[in-house]
Each structure stands twice: as structure tokens, then as C-alpha cells.
Amino acid sequence: MSQSMMSVSSLNTKIKSLLEATFMHILVEGEVASVTYHTSGHVYFSLKDKESSIKCVMWRSSAAKLKFRIEKGVHIVIEGSVGVYTPRGEYQFYAVHVEPYGKGALALAYEQLKEKLKDKGYFDAQRKKPIPKHIQKIALVTAKESAALHDMLKIIEQRWPLLEVVIVDTLVQGEQAAAQIAKALHYADRLDADVVVVGRGGGSTEDLWPFNEEVVADAIFSMDTPVVSAVGHEVDVMISDLVADLRAPTPSAAMEMILPDRQEILYALDEIGGRFTYVIGQKLHQWVRELKHTEEILLRSSPNRRLQETQIEFIRLEEEFKRVIKHKIERFSSAVPELLKHYRQNLGFIVEQKSQYLEYMDKKLRMNDPKLQCRKGWAQTSVEGKAVALSSIEVDQKFIIQDETTRIEALCLKKT
Structure with a gap:
């Protein structure tokens, strides 16, 4: 083989150098296809258009400066560079700044x-607290x-x-x-x-x-x-x-x-003070009238007033009584001798009548006294304390026989 061989690591390193030197501080726009906020603070997401996608990462130091939240479906513009992860031969975009496409980051963050x-x-609205009036x-x-x-x-x-x-x-x-x-x-x-x-x-x-x-x-x-x-x-x-x-x-x-506003309060206080003064004046005037009326009623119905009126009435009646008595005495004083004469005449007549009646009763008593009526050999018969004729006593009837000295209880055995 005429061409020189290289290792996988060497190839990936060359690719890394080439890409990172070529795609530095570039802008890429697209739609967020997926996003993951890692607990470490790093943000992992992918950006896509109609035909392809690219993996992106934003380190914690840059993500902390984000004013809005990267969300799936948001159209954004990212600034950064392309890098290669040599151990796996994968390339990805390292974002250092992200802006919403067509609007500011702050505006999107505000809406989110x-x-x-x-x-x-x-x-x-129902959870809002009212502002105190005072x-x-x-x-x-x-x-x-x-x-x-x-x-x-x-x-x-x-x-x-x-x-x-x-x-x-x-x-x-x-x-x-x-x-x-x-x-x-x-x-x-x-x-x-x-x-x-x-x-x-x-x-x-x-x-x-x-x-x-x-x-x-x-x-x-x-x-x-x-x-x-x-x-x-x-x-x-x-x-x-x-x-x-x-x-x-x-x-x-x-x-x-x-x-x-203190001026408005002062004006209001002046107005309230005026109304208050007027109302209090009216009330005081009304109360004074009612007090006088009550005082008059109290005076008319007070014990002292009634006692004075009673004393006056008593004195008046006393004078009237004296006058009437004096008149009566003067009127009847002339009639006393005549009345005395008449009284004496009536008293004498009554005494004479009573004397005659007393004499009559004395004679009658003497006539009915058994001691005076009984002659020797004669006695009075009586039943239950009443004098009766001997002929009225029935057979088997008890009766009393009494003379001047003796009283006998008897029983009728036979009557002829």
C-alpha cells in the first residue's frame, strides 16, 4: 500500500483539529428537537431543520447566563463552535450564547x-390582599x-x-x-x-x-x-x-x-367638624327642652311637691271642717234646750213604760212560781222541763212531779 496508514484516534484527532479550526464562532439557527437540563447545570439539546439535526451542548457557565428557558419546539439562534468528542468520533456544537429567533431573549424569558x-x-385576583385604607x-x-x-x-x-x-x-x-x-x-x-x-x-x-x-x-x-x-x-x-x-x-x-392627601383630610375634617357642631347644637337644644320638660314633670310628681300640696289641702280641709263644725254648733246650739226637754219627756215616758212592764212581769212570775202556786197536796207535772197537764201524759212515758219541797221522776203505768 502506497498510502500511509493512521489509527482511528489519529483520524479523529485530525478531524477534530480541522472542524474546530474551520467552524469557530459561527451562528446556527434551527428548531429545538429535544432538550435535557442536567443536574450538573449543563444543557444538552439537539437542533434541527427540515432535513437534518445536530447535537448541541451548553456548559454550565454559559447556561447560567440564559435569560430564557430552552424548550422543545422553540426556534433559536445559537452562537458557538463545532467540536469532536475524540473517544467516540462524534461531533457536536458547543453553544456559548443562545437567542430566540426573531425576538430578544428577554422578551421570550418574560413570556415564559x-x-x-x-x-x-x-x-x-382572589389571592391579592387589599391595601389598608389607613x-x-x-x-x-x-x-x-x-x-x-x-x-x-x-x-x-x-x-x-x-x-x-x-x-x-x-x-x-x-x-x-x-x-x-x-x-x-x-x-x-x-x-x-x-x-x-x-x-x-x-x-x-x-x-x-x-x-x-x-x-x-x-x-x-x-x-x-x-x-x-x-x-x-x-x-x-x-x-x-x-x-x-x-x-x-x-x-x-x-x-x-x-x-x-392631608389637605383633603383637613378639608374633610373641617366639613365634618362643621356638621358635627351643627348636629351637636341641635341635639343640645333638643336635650335642654326635654330636660326642662322632665324637670317640670319631676317637680309636679316629686314627693316634696306632693307633700306641700297635701299640706296645703290638709290645711284647707281643716279650715273647712272647723267652719262647718262651728256652723253646726251654732245651728244646733239653739236646739239643745228643746232637745233636752224632748229627751227628758221621752225618757220619763220610757221609764214609766218599763216600770209598768216590770210590775207585770213580776206578777206573772209570781203566778208561775210553783212555790207560790202549789197548795198543800198539789204538785206540778212536767216533761223535759216543760209544765204539762196530767191528762197529756201517756202510758210508759216518763215525767216529773214536783211540789214545793220534793221532785220525783215517775213512769205512767196506767191511765184512766
Whole structure:
């Protein structure tokens, strides 16, 4: 054989050198056919078009910078180089950067996270907490030197300076910002504030991106304290805006939305005070009238008043009684001699009648006295204490025979 031989390893090494030297820092577009996120952090996927496919790998260091998730069916553009795995003679594409085809990576990441959180119920209206009407303490989660904080404090001073403000400092842009914002939110949730406002001023999509991170959304969703998201300008709608209990278009607008205006409160208090004074005046006037009326009733029905009236009436009746008695005495005084004469005449007549009756009864008693009526040899018969004729006594009837000195109980044996 005129040609020189080489080993398989040597061939694969030459192919590797040739491919890696030829296909460096190239762009390839296609549809993701399959994808695997390894526990190590590496991402393994394959890219295809209508006629063929190629295996790709993205090492952990590059995958950590991805703003969106590589998913099956997504049309993407990958940047990297072709390499050969010498032990198996297989080539694959080593991706160092991935972008969605036709749109930015951040836009796709936003849509992917939005759909994911929506499915988890993070945006449901029924889980959103109401913002308290009367706020006494507020926690502001933002950068302590930011213009947004200055604007919020200015509005607080104008609208409701009595508010207790706690500032929780945090990064609001950069790669470390999302984790710091989430940590600051968890801290603010333990401050016993009435509401937490998280936000920052305007900026580019990249500057505002920490508020579109899942870790921030998780922190807001887990909080017990009502959260207001105030990020960027009105046209900027962040994931934090959708998860929060209230979305404010700007940090300044957040303060105007949740805090009362002290001038309006003062006007309202003046109006309420006027109405209160009028109502109290009317009530007092009514109560004074009722009190006077009650006092009159009390005086009329009081024991002292009644006692006085009774005493007066008693005195009046006493005078009237004296007058009547005096009149009666004067009237009957002239009739006393005549009455006395008449009384004496009647008394004499009655005494005479009673004397005659007494004499009559004495004679009658004497006539009925057995001692006076009985002559010698004669006795009185009686039955059960009543004097009876001897002829009225029946055979076998008991009777009494009594004379002046003797009393005999007898039984009639025979009657003729």
C-alpha cells in the first residue's frame, strides 16, 4: 500500500483539529428537537431543520447566563463552535450564547415566566390582599440613594408626613439585584408594616430585568404584608407588577395611590367638624327642652311637691271642717234646750213604760212560781222541763212531779 496508514484516534484527532479550526464562532439557527437540563447545570439539546439535526451542548457557565428557558419546539439562534468528542468520533456544537429567533431573549424569558406563574396562580385576583385604607407604617424596598426613593419621600412629606417610613436598601439592577430584592422583601415582611412598596425608577429592559426574575415573584407571592410594585414608567409592566397586590405606574404614583392627601383630610375634617357642631347644637337644644320638660314633670310628681300640696289641702280641709263644725254648733246650739226637754219627756215616758212592764212581769212570775202556786197536796207535772197537764201524759212515758219541797221522776203505768 502506497498510502500511509493512521489509527482511528489519529483520524479523529485530525478531524477534530480541522472542524474546530474551520467552524469557530459561527451562528446556527434551527428548531429545538429535544432538550435535557442536567443536574450538573449543563444543557444538552439537539437542533434541527427540515432535513437534518445536530447535537448541541451548553456548559454550565454559559447556561447560567440564559435569560430564557430552552424548550422543545422553540426556534433559536445559537452562537458557538463545532467540536469532536475524540473517544467516540462524534461531533457536536458547543453553544456559548443562545437567542430566540426573531425576538430578544428577554422578551421570550418574560413570556415564559409569565405563563409559568399564571399557571401557578400567582396572578389570581382572589389571592391579592387589599391595601389598608389607613396606613401608619410603610416599608420602601429600593436603593437608598435612588431618585425613586427621593421622589417617594417627597410625596410622603407632601401628602402624609405622619407616616412611619422604613427604608430597606437593595440593589435594583445587575446580576445580583434579583436575589437582593427577594431577600429585602422577606426582611420587610417581618417589619410589621401596613404595606410594602418595592420598585425603582425608569431604565432599559436590562436595567429593569431583576423585577422580572422568578425569585422576586416568589418572594412577593409568599409575603403576608400587602405589596405594591412600582417599577419604571407606566409603559413598563414587570412580572412583579402582575404578582403584587397593587401595581403603580411609577414610584411617585404609588405614594399618591395608597396615601391620603392631608389637605383633603383637613378639608374633610373641617366639613365634618362643621356638621358635627351643627348636629351637636341641635341635639343640645333638643336635650335642654326635654330636660326642662322632665324637670317640670319631676317637680309636679316629686314627693316634696306632693307633700306641700297635701299640706296645703290638709290645711284647707281643716279650715273647712272647723267652719262647718262651728256652723253646726251654732245651728244646733239653739236646739239643745228643746232637745233636752224632748229627751227628758221621752225618757220619763220610757221609764214609766218599763216600770209598768216590770210590775207585770213580776206578777206573772209570781203566778208561775210553783212555790207560790202549789197548795198543800198539789204538785206540778212536767216533761223535759216543760209544765204539762196530767191528762197529756201517756202510758210508759216518763215525767216529773214536783211540789214545793220534793221532785220525783215517775213512769205512767196506767191511765184512766
